[in-house]
Amino acid sequence: MDEIEKSHASADTEALGGTYPGTSAIPSQAVKAPPRIRLRQQKLQLTFIGYVVVLSMFTALQVLGVWFFTLGFLLSRQVLPDIAECTPNMVAAVDDTCMPPQFDKVVMLVIDALRFDFTIPVEDSANPDQPSGELFHNNFPILHDTFLSQPQNAIHLKFMADPPTTTLQRLKGLTTGTLPTFIDAGSNFDGDSVDEDNWLLQLHKHNKTVAFMGDDTWKAMFSKYIDPTLNFPYDSLNVRDLHTVDNGVLEHMWPLLRESGSKQKWDVLIGHFLGVDHVGHRYGPNHYTMKEKLNQMNDVIKEVMKTLDNKTLLVVMGDHGMDATGNHGGEALDELESTFFMYLKRKFVHRKDKDVYDPRQKGKNYRAINQIDLVPTISLLLGLPIPHNNLGFPVDELFGDRDLTIGAFKTLVQIQKFRAQTPSLSQNDALNEEYRLLYRDFTEQVSSFSTKKTLSALVERTKKFQYSSLEEYLLEPSTYAERSRQRIVFLPFSKHGRMG
Numbered sequence: 388m389d390e391i392e393k394s395h396a397s398a399d400t401e402a403l404g405g406t407y408p409g410t411s412a413i414p415s416q417a418v419k420a421p422p423r424i425r426l427r428q429q430k431l432q433l434t435f436i437g438y439v440v441v442l443s444m445f446t447a448l449q450v451l452g453v454w455f456f457t458l459g460f461l462l463s464r465q466v467l468p469d470i471a472e473c474t475p476n477m478v479a480a481v482d483d484t485c486m487p488p489q490f491d492k493v494v495m496l497v498i499d500a501l502r503f504d505f506t507i508p509v510e511d512s513a514n515p516d517q518p519s520g521e522l523f524h525n526n527f528p529i530l531h532d533t534f535l536s537q538p539q540n541a542i543h544l545k546f547m548a549d550p551p552t553t554t555l556q557r558l559k560g561l562t563t564g565t566l567p568t569f570i571d572a573g574s575n576f577d578g579d580s581v582d583e584d585n586w587l588l589q590l591h592k593h594n595k596t597v598a599f600m601g602d603d604t605w606k607a608m609f610s611k612y613i614d615p616t617l618n619f620p621y622d623s624l625n626v627r628d629l630h631t632v633d634n635g636v637l638e639h640m641w642p643l644l645r646e647s648g649s650k651q652k653w654d655v656l657i658g659h660f661l662g663v664d665h666v667g668h669r670y671g672p673n674h675y676t677m678k679e680k681l682n683q684m685n686d687v688i689k690e691v692m693k694t695l696d697n698k699t700l701l702v703v704m705g706d707h708g709m710d711a712t713g714n715h716g717g718e719a720l721d722e723l724e725s726t727f728f729m730y731l732k733r734k735f736v737h738r739k740d741k742d743v744y745d746p747r748q749k750g751k752n753y754r755a756i757n758q759i760d761l762v763p764t765i766s767l768l769l770g771l772p773i774p775h776n777n778l779g780f781p782v783d784e785l786f787g788d789r790d791l792t793i794g795a796f797k798t799l800v801q802i803q804k805f806r807a808q809t810p811s812l813s814q815n816d817a818l819n820e821e822y823r824l825l826y827r828d829f830t831e832q833v834s835s836f837s838t839k840k841t842l843s844a845l846v847e848r849t850k851k852f853q854y855s856s857l858e859e860y861l862l863e864p865s866t867y868a869e870r871s872r873q874r875i876v877f878l879p880f881s882k883h884g885r886m887g
């Protein structure tokens with residue numbers, strides 16, 4: 388080894404140019420003092436080995452850390468890949484496939500950050516006889532006015548988001564019926580395509596044509612379910628731009644809506660407006676630009692309602708609200724409370740007692756539904772199977788007694804399938820037993836002779852089953868609610884208007 392080192396040393400000095408006069412001292416010195424050099428080389432070697440050991444330890448620690456991190460902190464929700472089919476006939480009086488579709492077409496308009504109190508009549512807090520003077524109040528009256536003047540044609544409800552209140556997470560919930568997990572929350576700008584079962588996938592699978600225009604968050608998530616010739620996404624990240632996305636929606640929406648029925652290529656038209664959200668981020672809610680934006684949206688909805696025929700359902704909804712500064716993402720009430728509205732030119736709404744729709748005190752006690760409830764609702768109304776991972780429940784007002792019973796049964800069967808495949812849920816014996824009893828009672832009690840009372844009792848029990856499944860799922864270690872140690876933000880069962 389010494390020899391090799393020496394030969395290296397001399398080779399190096401030769402390479403450095405041993406023939407130059409000034410450099411000749413180096414090799415002679417190396418020859419004169421070999422023990423010192425050797426000592427230094429040994430020291431260097433030891434240091435080198437030391438570094439390697441320390442670095443490998445760091446690497447091992449890193450790998451271990453990442454492993455624990457993925458295992459524990461960022462538990463990702465296990466995405467069940469199953470795609471729902473129409474449930475087969477298991478109850479005599481319940482029809483054996485999907486429910487017959489209630490509409491030919493749907494126009495679904497998402498108005499980003501449309502907080503609930505933006506759309507109800509709000510009184511002045513100091514002087515309850517006067518309307519509120521805030522610029523975000525009483526400037527978008529068309530939804531509630533229609534609800535009051537055409538009680539059988541329109542429904543207007545509070546629409547509770549589950550946190551985090553970001554658009555991508557909301558769109559996942561609104562289409563799949565599941566709740567976001569912590570790892571989902573971290574990937575808001577990832578824009579992954581949604582492969583798990585959702586109603587856009589089901590529309591596509593059932594050869595329905597989906598047209599889209601607006602916020603490009605949809606593009607990354609749902610492009611494969613949208614007709615490529617009817618897909619008009621607009622950049623959503625520039626919050627200072629208040630109008631480009633909205634104008635883009637309008638530019639493509641009007642021609643598609645105004646085409647005569649036979650020429651219309653689409654079955655479901657989705658438009659996602661961003662102006663209200665962007666005004667909030669830029670100026671906050673209490674700004675004259677918000678008033679202008681809300682007035683504009685009011686006129687758009689009014690005009691859309693005029694163009695629809697009596698076979699096309701209109702859905703208007705927000706995905707989340709905003710706080711007093713116009714921002715969102717968290718779990719404060721004003722970020723969670725959004726708007727849900729449906730309108731059809733023919734009668735289809737079965738309204739509950741008037742008291743549950745109480746707009747006073749900014750709609751504090753107004754009937755609320757969860758955003759995931761849209762999923763079984765829209766699926767049943769369109770004659771599609773309920774997406775496999777759904778935990779929502781059909782909205783009462785949109786189904787007659789018999790249809791609500793059928794819808795409840797289909798939801799029961801679907802949720803139990805999901806529970807059975809989710810390890811932490813499948814072990815709950817009490818709920819499994821309740822499922823067995825419910826299933827038996829549906830089979831025995833549902834007949835053409837059963838009374839309205841029998842049916843609604845069954846529906847209420849199914850709601851409790853659904854709600855317990857939802858609560859149980861919220862306690863799953865991988866859900867956002869549990870991981871972030873947040874309170875469960877879903878309203879208590881009784882406050883949901885579910886009991887009465």
Ligand SMILES: [Zn+2]
Nearest residue numbers: 500664668715
């Ligand atoms: Zn926003």
